[in-house]
Amino acid sequence: MAHDGSHHHGERTTTRHPSPLPHQRPGAATPFDLPSWACAPRPEAEPGIYRLGYRRIDPERAEAAKVAAWPLLLRAGLNAVVAWLAFVYGVEFAIAGTTMIGVLPSRSAFVATSVVLTLNVLVLGIAIKIFGRMGRWLEVWRRYVAPLLSRTVTQEERAEEEAPAGGEAVRRQDPWDGLREGGAGEAAARLDGEAVGDVDYVRIQRAWESAQADPVFVPAFIEQVAARGAAAFAHPSESRELPGRREQHDLLVGQVRLGTAQDVPKNPMGHRAAGFALDPALLGTSVLAVGPAGTGKTARLARPVAEALCLQALAGTACAVVVGAADADLGPDAWYDVVIAPGEPSSAYGLDLYGVAQSPDEAAARLAEALLPEELTARTENARTALQQVVGPFHAAYGRYPGVRELRALLAGDPDALAALVKALGTVGRLAVHERDLEYRERQRDRADDPGALLADRLALLDRPAFEGAFATDGTGRPPFAMRVLDHPLRVRVKLPERSHPEAARMLSRLVVGQFVQAAGVREDRSLFAGLVVDDASAALDATAVRGLQRLRGANAGAVLLLRTLVDLPEALRAPLFGAVGCRMAFPGIAPWDGRLFSEAWGTHLVQETAVTHTPDTSGGVIRRVGRVGRKALSGTTAQTESVTTRDVERLRWSPSDLAHALPAGHAVVSLTAVSGEQVPPLLVDLRG
Incomplete structure (x- = not known):
């Protein structure tokens, strides 16, 4: 009988090392601040941007910020002097003009004073508008004046100014306000007195949303929370955190931060210097990452995504299948509910060779x-x-x-x-x-x-x-795991015996990937995101699996596929694979023939090309010509004129040569496509944390 994902969790849990408390992150110096995290702003952003703490960039402000301090202050000061002179002489000219046309002498003193004040204000406004823009006074205010003023105000006064209305402040800092307003005040009171982690919060909120769909379930929700507190609705393994958790996650929107998009002209303005993250909306179109060994594909992509999927499984929003060599660093066994290691006699589970077949x-x-x-x-x-x-x-x-x-x-x-x-x-x-x-x-x-x-x-x-016993079907071997359980929040690790039995490992990788693609596509309950991570997909892909990847987008599922080189794949599969995935990543040292496929997929864009032409100066009369002759005799150089031509030309976003030789270590170029169809052009991303 195939393992259905619900009968062996308790047995495995008793053998695990105690996981960290959910409110105390591994390596964290301070307890997890749930109110600040749950109520922090997460503005809408383009795909790939880590939303927690993100601030939109004003292009004009970004350009102004690049100007150095002394040139900025000098220009602001010069424009201020000119603005003052323009104001003084402009007011005099305006008053003289109104006097000439007879406005002031024919009016009363009150009217004359009003006209003069109006002229002063009008001229001052025009001067500020013109010279303030040229002198970038707003940038000077933001950089220097505003911080100086804020430091002169006492901490008490700032607190009074920044604090909103009392009720609004309390509501915004209450992570359980939805429960109180929905009639579950008793449950909220119990949770107030406990240390609740981000996994607990997302899991309980998801249960609350399900209970609200039918008021009949609200009393059962309150009873469960009142009885178990932050452990309510726990994962079948009873785990509430991952030991050895490393990455920065925002489980509220399902994001894992992988690095930072670089502040370079090739990157879109909105992504520059912003955190780079993946979430189910992007993983749902599948990710293909190509790069030689040692470039960080496993450590900086596969492991963080596996960690994110396992955390989401604990929160009840995903299921994870992670495939790789037995010695690949894809997280400890304690991360997973089911560990399948066919080459290890001590492995608790076997593999069902026939998967989810209906016949x-x-x-x-x-x-x-x-x-x-x-x-x-x-x-x-x-x-x-x-x-x-x-x-x-x-x-x-x-x-x-x-x-x-x-x-x-x-x-x-x-x-x-x-x-x-x-x-x-x-x-x-x-x-x-x-x-x-x-x-x-x-x-x-x-x-x-x-x-x-x-x-x-x-x-x-x-x-x-x-x-022995790894693929038994008669009940005499290890309990076989069948891929039909993708509608449960399971965490599955498949350890392939690549060192001892390399050809068998390749067969098993094809089998597992094929079963996942098939099972994810025929699920009746697609509420959980089904994620697959394959550390080395060179032997795991065939024509059927590549066709199945395209169907995952509509099945709330996706795959992360890592390759050392596309040459490991049959030539007939390379172009279809590129078309089947929505997110593509190129790591440093990629082969030029691999870079050509990336370059062709990413296409061209318009760039401004500037051409500078120098020609001998022949302008002017006799005096200027004599001067140029003397200059040439004394310095040995010929006077020249310079002409600058700017035009729009089409250039490759990333050329094969750039991808092969210009990428710095620890970086990658990644293009993104969301399940909704929204696309992001190639980004240069620093993946070193």
Whole structure:
């Protein structure tokens, strides 16, 4: 019976090391401040921007901020002097003008005074408008005057000025105001007295939103919170935090901060110097990251995303499947509910080779695609048929799918295995239905191109003592994990035996990725985001998996795929893979032929190109010409004129050469597409924290 994700959590939890308290972050010096975090502003922003603490950038203000202090102050002072002179002489000129046309002498003293004041104000306003803009007085005020004034005011006065109305301040700093207003004041009072972490807060708020959908559930919500406090509605594992948590997360909007977008002209203005983050809206279009080993793909992308998905699973908003080598740093085992390590005898779980198949024919087809490498894809159709000819009859005879050893014997044509299968089919009365398949399989056995022999050889890679009990279907081995449980907030880690059994690891990676893509697409309950992280996807992708990636966008699911180079993939898969994913990342040292695909996908944009031309100066009369001759005789240089031409030209956003040689260490270039279709052009991002 496949593991359904709900029967073994308690057993695993008792063997875990105690996780940190949810209110005390690992390595944090101070307790978690829930009111400040929950009530902090999170302004709407473009995809990829870390919203917590984000402030929109005014382009004019950003340009002004680049001006150095002394040139800024000097220009402001000169404009102030000129503005004063313009004001003084402008007022005199205006008064003289009104006197000439007879306005002032013919009016009373009150009217004359009013006219003079009006002229003063008018001229002063014009002078400030013109010279204040040229002198950037607002920037001087923001940089120097305003901070100086704020330091002269006492702390008490600032507190009085900044504090809003009392009731509004209390409401904005109360993370449980929704519960109080919705009639769950008792639950809010219980939570006020406890240390609540961000995982707890998001999980309880999600439960509250579900309870509000039907008032009948509100009393049950209040009862649960009153009984368990911050542990209410806990994850089945009872974990409320991840040990060894490193990254900066904002679980309220599902973001994990990976770095900072650089303040460079190639980056869009809104992203410059802003935090760079990924969330389910971006992961839902899937991420492809390419870069050689040692450039930080695992440490700066795969592990943080795995950490984010595991935290979201604890909060009840996601499920995570993380695939990588046994020694890959994708978080400790304590992060996960299910750890599948086929090469380790101590592993608690096995893997269901047949996944979420709805029929024996479908199960055989998926297994055939996983067993054969891409160089043998031409034989996939025959292999699929051969597997169906034995899997279907076996399932009909025994009510289960065959294990690795049983399947290998049937494909190799073992007489005893075939005889036992025929006898079992006769016992259940299904021999007539499957007799033709078995006869055809028997005829194929003696042919030189028998796909059954090829499949038997491939299965021999999984029929090793190191994998004993890892793929059992008869209940004698480890409990098999089946990918059909993606509608539960499970955290799954698949450890591939890449060092000891590299070819078996490649087969298993294809199998797991194929099962995930299939399972995520057929889920009936898609309320949880289903996230897949593959640390090395070079052998995990085939044509079926690439087609399935495109369907994940509408299934509230997505994948993060890491590659050392696109050359590891068959050429026929490279362009379709680029089209199937919405987010693309290039790491330093990427090969030029890989960079060409990124460059073509990112296209061109208009840039202003300035050309400077120098020509000999031949202007002027006799005196200027004599002067130029003398200058040339004395200095050896010819007087020249300079002409500047500016035009818009199309240039590649990032050329293959730039991607291969110009990226600094610890950085990456990433383009983003959200599930909604909103796109962000390539960003240069510093991923070093």
